[in-house]
Amino acid sequence: MIIDCHGHYTTAPRELELFRDRQLAGLADPSRKLAAPAPEISDDQIRESLEKAQLRFQRERGTDLTIFSPRASAMAHHVGTAATSRHWSRVCNDLIHRVCTLYPDNFVGVCQLPQSPGVAPADCVEELERCVTELGFIGCNLNPDPSGGWWKEPPLTDRWWYPLYEKMVELDVPAMIHVSSSCNPCFHATGAHYINADTTAFMQLLLSRDLFKDFPTLRFIIPHGGGAVPYHWGRYRGLALDMKREPPFEKLLDNVFFDTCVYHLPGIELLTKVVPVDNILFASEMVGAVRGIDPDTGHHFDDTKRYIDQIDALSETERHRIYEGNARRVFPRLDARLKERGM
Amino acid sequence: MIIDCHGHYTTAPRELELFRDRQLAGLADPSRKLAAPAPEISDDQIRESLEKAQLRFQRERGTDLTIFSPRASAMAHHVGTAATSRHWSRVCNDLIHRVCTLYPDNFVGVCQLPQSPGVAPADCVEELERCVTELGFIGCNLNPDPSGGWWKEPPLTDRWWYPLYEKMVELDVPAMIHVSSSCNPCFHATGAHYINADTTAFMQLLLSRDLFKDFPTLRFIIPHGGGAVPYHWGRYRGLALDMKREPPFEKLLDNVFFDTCVYHLPGIELLTKVVPVDNILFASEMVGAVRGIDPDTGHHFDDTKRYIDQIDALSETERHRIYEGNARRVFPRLDARLKERGM
DSSP: OOOOEEEEEEOOOOOOOOHHHHHHHHHHTOOOOSSSSOOOOHHHHHHHHTTTTTTHHHHTEEEEEEEEESTTTTOOOTOOOOHHHHHHHHHHHHHHEEEEHHHHTTTTEEEOOOOOTSSSSSHHHHHHHHIITTTTTOOEEEETTTSSSOOOOOSSTTTGGHHHHHHHHTTTTTEEEEEOOOTTTTTOOIIHHHHHHHHHHHHHHHOSHHHHHTTTTOOOOEEETTTTTTTGGHHHHHHHHTTTTTSGGGGGGGGGGEEEESSHHHHHHHHHSSSSSGGGEOOOOOSSSSSEETTTEEEEETTTTHHHHHHHHHHHHHHHIIIIIIIHHHHHHHHHHHHHHOO | OOOOEEEEEEOOHHHEEEEEEEEHHHHHHHTOSSSSSSSOOOHHHHHHHTTHHHHHHHHTTTTEEEEEESSSSSTTTTSSOOOHHHHHHHHHHHHHHHHHHHHEEEEEEEEOOOTTTSSOGGGGGGHIIIIIITTOOOOEOSOOTTSSSSSSSTTTTSSGGGHHHHHHHHHOOOOEEOOOOOOTTTIIIIIIHHHHHHHHHHHHHHHHHHHHOTTTTTOOEGGGGTTGGGHHHHHHHHHHHHOOSOGGGGGGGGGGEEOOOOOHHHHHHHHHHSSOOOGEEEEOSSSOOSSSSEETTEEEEEEEHHHHHTTSSSHHHHHHIOOOOHHHHHHHHHHHHHHTTTT
């Protein structure tokens, strides 16, 4: 089967956005009350939002299951208070749960965390636990910069984050490191902030001597093909050697994985050439940052399966690991679920 | 000939650093006075600092001329005031001028600009003009984030920067977009901040509809192989199409160039595959961010000439453009200088 490890509910019914507007309006004018604690969205609306988008692309491209989370750019952890973020995260995660319940063969959930700038990540433990144990989610998205482009939180290797990591390890769920929108005018969200965050997070992990000693089973996925990292693989190997990193660079790959959201063939060629196959998880992030068709190929830029299928250097076993095996290893709760279904 | 368009004086005699210490000590304790307005460094000290490093590598690797500028990480525009930055830039640029005077066949100067957070770039015009017209420099390094990792300046496409661009156009000199050290603990300097800045700057330029209409001959070099950009070439082409960029994406390449500071063969393969040859300028940034030897090849990571020489897909004419032709086109003052010498 083909598992896409990176999809967001970017096509959610408009009611979700209207709910968010009312929620934020209440910050500006506390006399406003929310009519209901969650948007009213029917099952049919959910079906319609997916049938013409994610489900259609799954069918057309021949992928099976998408690891699905709330829209990343809408997490907007920098807006409002910790209470705002808690409520909004709960609403978004509940909606993902409804998607996964309606289409259990097509979607499995990953949660948004109720992060808030300057608020200890310990505050996210409760929602993570709820999503995993009650809603059947298999991972979370972790924002290394809840300030939205101002980078005021400690690096991901700081003990500040440890309470969240303890819960992730206990639940045996990985995190995809994924920022949200940028409110810094220097950074375009999907063209700079996303990619920079991937690169930044990898370098933070490379600098740490303790994190993966303290949490040997902690696992991170760096999305968007790892930002700039595979393209600069020599730089990172060289920096690790110059700083006499111990454990060595390669050891980092026990805990750090890359997705395949790279939207052209030469990029995927590079990724699969330099990053060990066991560290690559198939992903497209459809429907996401780039929605158009490449005039040079006649296919969607984000149809990443086409690129991987064209890499002759990959054996069938290797391709299988990228498409399925690695995702089942990095997301053990998914593997267990699939095994229950005899898959 | 082979022109390396990206080298910094990272091996400057220790007197330069001691001078900087005294300068900054004077900020903390204004009663301290500098003994002299510049460090006392002899010609022999300069020769010694280069013979064992940059000149040795030029000889060993078979490169001829390095476009040379002050150490990027030491620019530290975020430290002190605009006056601090002016004095420090002048000292550093004067030292580069001495290098270029001692070794006119091996080095040609590019200047550090006396930027300071929140201070209008118009303030840099005088030093740029001095360096170009009096010292014979051929370009400048422009820091898109003089705050050192907090990204508080307007994007490079903002009119805020226009007075500097006017002078660059008048003098017909390009800028390499290059940040300095990071004082944001999230960003490792050479492993994150440098690469992020390259990616960020490219995306800023991609978003602009006016900059290169207003300055049709303005030219920027994005160093470190363009950050993440070539690896995500499909993403950028797709974003440009999605936003119906006008002029089209390809038009941006009239004004934007990439260097070859990518420290492994697959990265250089990708760069030369996706970026038009006319937009690639040879560079190594030696002696710079990565100083070690790759145990897999037995050669220095930053010996980028080796990688380019291995790209069979490049014709000899194309290789010549990367090694020499493009640099002479992007730096017309260098071209004029070389022609004077009959080269």
